[in-house]
Amino acid sequence: MEQDLNALVDQAYAYKSRFEYELALNTFKQAIEILLSYTKQYTDENERAKAIRAIDTLLKQAEFCQAQLNPMIREEAKRLAYIQAPEPKPQSSRQSTQVQPSASHPQPQHQSDGPLEAMIxxxxxxxxxxxxxxxxxxxxxxxxxxxxxxxxxxxxxxxxxxxxxxxxxxxxxxxxxxxxxxxxxxxxxxxxxxxxxxxxxxxxxxxxxxxxxxxxxxxxxxxxxxxxxxxxxxxxxxxxxxxxxxxxxxxxxxxxxxxxxxxxxxxxxxxxxxxxxxxxxxxxxxxxxxxxxxxxxxxLPDVPAKMSLISSLMKNVNSNITDDQTRELMRMTEYFSGSDLAALCKEAAMVPLRTLTKEMLAQGIVPPVTIESFRAALRVIRPSVSRDSLTFYQxxxxxxxxx
CATH class of the missing domain: 3.40.50.300 (P-loop containing nucleotide triphosphate hydrolases)
Structure with missing residues (x-):
């Protein structure tokens, strides 16, 4: 019986994946009824709880299919209204030879585009x-x-x-x-x-x-x-x-x-x-x-771009770096990308905190970031772009x- 139930649930999901919501809804209902009959027979509380969770999942799937049917019914009504409308008079001999849609040969409806477009x-x-x-x-x-x-x-x-x-x-x-x-x-x-x-x-x-x-x-x-x-x-x-x-x-x-x-x-x-x-x-x-x-x-960022990026990242951090040290930092960060520089600044900002005690941290006393902080950070943060790969991109x- 469990194999039949699993096959029924798989069939319901297959109907749903093909957007055949009416068939999927009916199949989900059948599976729920079978699960309800199983639940009454269970004496183990764990098995009963597992069945109740499965019923809840199937109920949500059935509610989804029911919700999808309403807009599809409206589209079907529009299609039938279009089919039953009087045919327009041909404006040319070429148009008069075209086959008009009829009740026996309705034009194909791409109903599957609706849910997919909603996903997009x-x-x-x-x-x-x-x-x-x-x-x-x-x-x-x-x-x-x-x-x-x-x-x-x-x-x-x-x-x-x-x-x-x-x-x-x-x-x-x-x-x-x-x-x-x-x-x-x-x-x-x-x-x-x-x-x-x-x-x-x-x-x-x-x-x-x-x-x-x-x-x-x-x-x-x-x-x-x-x-x-x-x-x-x-x-x-x-x-x-x-x-x-x-x-x-x-x-x-x-x-x-x-x-x-x-x-x-x-x-x-x-x-x-x-x-x-x-x-x-x-x-x-x-x-x-x-x-x-x-x-x-x-x-990769050039020197002015690296200076602008580091200045932007460090604007809210107490730092003490001279112009000569900034030029030295530019030489040390060759082949660094923008994300590498962001990681470097974050690591350099953490370096002064590692020398503080809990009392100093509680008082909010934080030493400034210096060039030594960046030198220590450079031992941890390495460039992610190699010379060979940069040559290839060029x-x-x-x-x-x-x-």
């Missing part, structure tokens, strides 16, 4: 915590290119048309921790557009064919809410190079992405920009690289980059 709607980023361009130290050229490609076209769409239309794909590549995601957050805050933050977990599914439908739903919602920006962090995890050994599901997902980005369905006047960020640009497929028409190299930028 949840990925719209709330820009209530704004990030300005001034919050990002350095990276003047990437900031200028992003403003030209996204910010200005969203503010003056009547100017950026035709040959001046903004690019549909922008790739941010470079060493890890250099501010690629921070640039995307600034775009989300400054651009007057709908911003989607997408990861591989959003677009992958264990159900056959659902990943491609999620990609289609993503671009459908983006078109509906345009101007839109779609940001995909670690884009190489989704759009890597295709090969014969690649899994079929991954290949179908990439194909749908390529079609939606620049396929026969694409419109040259669409205001949709796809921003991808990656630390491994060499793993992207060539077709994907072609669709990212602007490939912006996000380099060479890839010379071959494929836009700056």
């Amino acid at each position: 709607e949840n990925e719209i980023l709330d820009s209530s915590n704004p990030v300005s361009w001034d919050d990002i130290a350095g990276l003047e050229n990437p900031k200028r290119m992003l403003q030209e490609a996204i910010i200005q076209p969203s503010l003056f769409p009547h100017i950026y048309t035709g040959l001046r239309a903004p690019p549909k794909g922008i790739l941010l590549f470079g060493p890890p921790g250099t501010g690629k995601t921070m640039l995307a957050k600034a775009v989300a805050s400054q651009a007057k557009c709908c911003f989607f933050s997408i990861s591989s977990s959003v677009l992958t599914s264990k159900f056959y064919g659902e990943a491609e439908k999620l990609v289609r739903a993503l671009f459908t919602v983006a078109r509906r809410r345009q101007p839109s920006v779609i940001f995909i962090d670690e884009v190489d995890s989704i759009l890597s190079s295709r090969s014969e050994s690649q899994h079929e599901a991954s290949r179908r997902l990439q194909t749908e992405f390529l079609v939606q980005m620049d396929g026969v369905r694409g419109d040259s006047e669409e205001r949709i920009v796809l921003i991808g960020a990656t630390n491994r640009p060499q793993e992207l497929d060539e077709a994907v690289r072609r669709r990212f028409t602007k490939r912006i190299y996000i380099d 060479r890839w930028n010379q071959e494929f980059g836009s700056n």
Whole structure:
């Protein structure tokens, strides 16, 4: 009997995954009735409690299916009203030969797009915590290119048309921790557009064919809410190079992405920009690289950017560092990324606290951060970018980059 119950529950979940909510609701109800009959027979309190928890889970699934039926019933009523409406008079001989929808041959309804689009709607980023361009130290050229490609076209769409239309794909590549995601957050805050933050977990599914439908739903919602920006962090995890050994599901997902980005369905006047960020640009497929028409190299911070970043991080900390010591610190932090410098400043701020007693901490007596604090922190915090990897990024930028 338990095997039959498990099979019934699996069937209910299968109906739900195919969005057949009415069948799923009825199957969940059958499983609940069987579980209730089992519960009455249990004498062990642990088994009874386990069955009650299972019933509660199935009840929640049944309530979800019931809630999904109401909007689908409304859509069905609209479809029937459309079918029963009088056929319009043909305006030309070509239109008169087209087959009109009828009750026996209704047009297909993509009911599966509704729940998937609702999932995509949840990925719209709330820009209530704004990030300005001034919050990002350095990276003047990437900031200028992003403003030209996204910010200005969203503010003056009547100017950026035709040959001046903004690019549909922008790739941010470079060493890890250099501010690629921070640039995307600034775009989300400054651009007057709908911003989607997408990861591989959003677009992958264990159900056959659902990943491609999620990609289609993503671009459908983006078109509906345009101007839109779609940001995909670690884009190489989704759009890597295709090969014969690649899994079929991954290949179908990439194909749908390529079609939606620049396929026969694409419109040259669409205001949709796809921003991808990656630390491994060499793993992207060539077709994907072609669709990212602007490939912006996000380099390690230079000396003025490092000084600005350290000054911003240490502004609320009591420090005692001279200009000569600052120049020495710049030499010691060669090959440090922005995130490495943030970790270094945090470690340096903790160094003076390690010499204090509990009484001194209670009184709030904290010595200033000195250059010796940074020297001690440098023995713990190391750069995450090697010389060889930096040379590779520079060479890839010379071959494929836009700056």
